[in-house]
Amino acid sequence: ANTDALVGDGGNDTISAVLQTAGATGTTVAPGDSVDGKGGTDTFTISVAGDNGSPGYTISAITLDNVEKLFLSNFDTNTASNAITTVDAGLMTGLTTVGLSSSGADGDSKISGLKNNVDAEMRSGAGDLTLDYNGAYVVTGTADTQKLTVSALTGGDFIANGIETLNINSELAKSTLNAATSDAVKTVNVTGDQNLIITTALVFAGTDNTTTIDGTLDASTFTGNLTAGVSGNKTVSIKGGSGDDTFKLGSTLTKNDVVAGGAGTDTLTMTAVAAGGLDEQFTNVSGIETV
DSSP: OOOOEEEOOSSOOEEEEEEETTTOTTOOOOTTOEEEOOSSOOEEEEEEEEOOOSSOEEEOOOEEESOOEEEEEEEEOOOOTTOOEEEEOTTEESOOEEEEEEEOTTOOEEEESOSSOOEEEEEEEOOOEEEEOBSSSBOOSSOOEEEEEEEEESSOEEEOTTOSEEEEEEOSSOEEESEEEOTTOOEEEEEESSOEEEOSOEEOOSOBTOSSOOEEEEOTTOOSOEEEEEESSBOEEEEOOSSOOEEEEETOOOTTOEEEOOSSOOEEEESOOOTTHHHHHTTTEESOOBO
């Protein structure tokens, strides 16, 4: 395939490329392509279409300099669970934001080899997004933070392993996010003003059922309605915002958990009563209108 070397100017440039059926006719992105965005806030978008195969397709050896945003619009049609479109960001310098601008349910995407911590976006779709900090920048500390902005989602998982704090902002239109996961997550903060459902219960890293807080879900500044749950035997702190929130505790609620529903008409759901009964389990529960 021919390679392109594009140079921007001082404005906010948008560069678009296409991946069609694992590099078939119609594909315009290829190893060796390069973009120098120069000044402004520049965006590189890859539109993915057709069947890109199983175990997926990797876009590699693309050089980006001074390009701040990298997005995929991924409508891959392969239904296999491992059919993931991967972008190797090892030659991309200056990225601040990556993600899915739109996606189908099979439009699962991964950004790997990142050189620095980046903000993530998932909009208008249901594909999964994985950030793999396995390049020049590796998350190895105890206070790594990942920002995720969501809008108009109908599904999809977000995965960013190694991250301790996940900040989710829900804006513009309501979203349903299937899951938000990290194998190191301790804190999930939810902000914004658009209703958000996180379908799969959050799983916090930490010691099981201690008397100290292992995981925190903080939506105290969120003005939309939040539906979220927690699983595993972790001691948790949950703070609702001003909307009508629903917190799903399953069989995990203990006297050490702290739940503050906040304003609005809030609901707590649970599936079992521990020894000592509800009085003990609700020791640190407040602001909940419906159980």
